[in-house]
Amino acid sequence: MNHAADLPVWAALLASFLVLLGASLTLVGAIGLVRLKTFYDRLHAPSLGATWGAAGILLGSILFFSVLQSRPVLHEVLIAVFLTVTTPVTLMLLGRAALYRDRSENAVDLPPPLRTDGETRSGDSI
16 A cells, blocks of 8 residues: 555655755765864854754655644754753763863863953953
C-alpha cells in the first residue's frame, strides 16, 4: 500500500521545499565549520545550521505526516524543543571550556575579559 500517492500535490511540494530548505541550512552550517579559521569562529555556524536546518526538516515532516494521517502529528515538536534547548547550552559550554584552556595556556588572540565597571582593556570607557 503506497501512502505517498494519497498525499496532495500542494502538501508534497511544500513538505519537499521545507525539507530541502532545512537541509540547505544545515549544509551552510557545515560549510561554515570547515571554512572558518579559529575555534571561536567555528562555534557559531554549525549551531545555527543545526537549529534552523532541523526546524525546516521538522516542519516538513510535521506537514507530511499531518496531511497523510488527516490529524495533527506533533511528535517532532519534542525534537525541536530538545534541539532548541541543548544546542545553545552545548555551544556555551564548549566556548567556555576552550576559553578557560586558552587563557590558562596564555594563548594569543583571545577575546578580552569582560569587565563590570564599564572599562575596556585599554582603559577607554565603553
